[in-house]
Structures are given as structure tokens and as C-alpha cells.
Amino acid sequence: MDTKTTEKTAASKTDEVDEAAEGTSTETAGAAEAAADAGTTEAAADAGATAGAVAAADAGTTPDAAADLLDETDDEQDEDELDDEAASPEATGIGAGGAAVVSAALSAVALTGTWTGKVVAERETLIGQIKTSGGGTPAQQINEIYGDAWHSTALVNGVFALLALVVAVLVLTLPRRPAWVRAVAVAGAVLGGLGLLLSVGTYFDLFLSLPTTGS
Known part of the structure; x- marks a missing residue:
């Protein structure tokens, strides 16, 4: 009878060890997947930043330079309008x-x-x-x-x-x-x-x- 009790106790411990091993494996797999996802996100962020840098380099402008370009365009339009207004009185005269x-x-x-x-x-x-x-x-x-x-x-x-x-x-x-x-x-x-x-x-x-x- 003692032998059966000892066998049951050994079987219970073996099951607990297996469950603990399975839990550890599951946690390890989840951590690995999370790490993989995090790496993918960081890689995507790095790729987006790289693409933005390339686009900025191709355009050859920065936000400040773009604002300056818009200001210059507005000034040229204003000068053209002034020229047109100045030409009209001359033609009329x-x-x-x-x-x-x-x-x-x-x-x-x-x-x-x-x-x-x-x-x-x-x-x-x-x-x-x-x-x-x-x-x-x-x-x-x-x-x-x-x-x-x-x-x-x-x-x-x-x-x-x-x-x-x-x-x-x-x-x-x-x-x-x-x-x-x-x-x-x-x-x-x-x-x-x-x-x-x-x-x-x-x-x-x-x-x-x-x-x-x-x-």
C-alpha cells in the first residue's frame, strides 16, 4: 500500500513538473513573439524615418526652407500684381x-x-x-x-x-x-x-x- 502511495506522489510531481515546463515554454514563446513584434515596429519606424530623410534630401528643402519658398512665391505674385496695376494706368495714359x-x-x-x-x-x-x-x-x-x-x-x-x-x-x-x-x-x-x-x-x-x- 505504501508503494501505491509513493507511485501516486511521484506521478503528481511529474505532472507538476510537466505543467511548469509547459508554462515556461508558453511564456518564453510569448516573450519571443513580443520581442519580434517590437523589433518589427522599431524596424518600420526606422524605415519610415529613413524614407522621410531620403524624401527631404531629394526635395532639397527643410520646413524652414519651404516656408521661405512660400514667402518668396507670395512676394513674386504681389510684385506681378503691382506691375499689372502699374501697366494699366500707363496704357490708359x-x-x-x-x-x-x-x-x-x-x-x-x-x-x-x-x-x-x-x-x-x-x-x-x-x-x-x-x-x-x-x-x-x-x-x-x-x-x-x-x-x-x-x-x-x-x-x-x-x-x-x-x-x-x-x-x-x-x-x-x-x-x-x-x-x-x-x-x-x-x-x-x-x-x-x-x-x-x-x-x-x-x-x-x-x-x-x-x-x-x-x-
Whole structure:
């Protein structure tokens, strides 16, 4: 009976030793897997850091350098916008200046007369001579030969004066015009208005009337 008890006790101890060995093996395997996982994580972190370093090296920039690059880009855009804004008034000034000079020239032509007005006047004179060549009263000859030529010249000069006045007013309504452009446009408007006034008065015989024959 003692022998059976001793055998049971020995078997129990053997089972405990086996269970302890299995637990130790399990813990060892778990520790090995945890170590492997930790190593993999560290390796992945190292690989990510290496990739970031390579990308930064390839880009050739750092965060500070990237910020500086953005600032430089913004400055260049601002300079381009300023250049565009500076170019627009210049282009406007050139066009307005040319129109102002044209207005002044047209007004001067309206006051001094034009080759076109002279040709029209001579044509009317010739027509009047043809109409009165077969006979006509002195009043008819004055009206056909002299009066029509006078009125035709006034009409042509009035057209030039009106064009000068219109162009000058348009220039004065433009924005961002330089001071000299405004001055020339004002001069063209004044001279054009004066030429238009003289042309209208001459056409309707307000300043000087046609000669009349004695009764």
C-alpha cells in the first residue's frame, strides 16, 4: 500500500513538473513573439524615418526652407500684381494722351479752316456761276456764288469742331488720366466749343450777313 502511495506522489510531481515546463515554454514563446513584434515596429519606424530623410534630401528643402519658398512665391505674385496695376494706368495714359492731342488738332483745324472746306467752297462757287451764267438778279448771284460757298465752309468747319469737342469730353471722362492729358483735353474742348460756336454763327449769318444790292 505504501508503494501505491509513493507511485501516486511521484506521478503528481511529474505532472507538476510537466505543467511548469509547459508554462515556461508558453511564456518564453510569448516573450519571443513580443520581442519580434517590437523589433518589427522599431524596424518600420526606422524605415519610415529613413524614407522621410531620403524624401527631404531629394526635395532639397527643410520646413524652414519651404516656408521661405512660400514667402518668396507670395512676394513674386504681389510684385506681378503691382506691375499689372502699374501697366494699366500707363496704357490708359497713352491712349488718353493721343485722343487729347487729336482733339486739340481738330479744334485748331476747325478754327483755321481745312483743305476740305476750301474745296467744298470752290465747288459751290462754280455751281453758282453755272446757275447764274444765263442771267440772274444780283441778289441771286450773291446768294449762289458767295453765300453757298460761305455756308459750306462754315458747315465743314463746324463738323471738325464738333468732333474735337466730343473727343475732348470723352478723354475727360476717362479714369486715371495724367495731368498733362487733362490739360490738353480741356484746351481741345475749349477750342472745339469756340470753333463750333463760330461755325454755327457763320452758317446762320448771325455774325455777318450776306451783302445786299441797293434798292
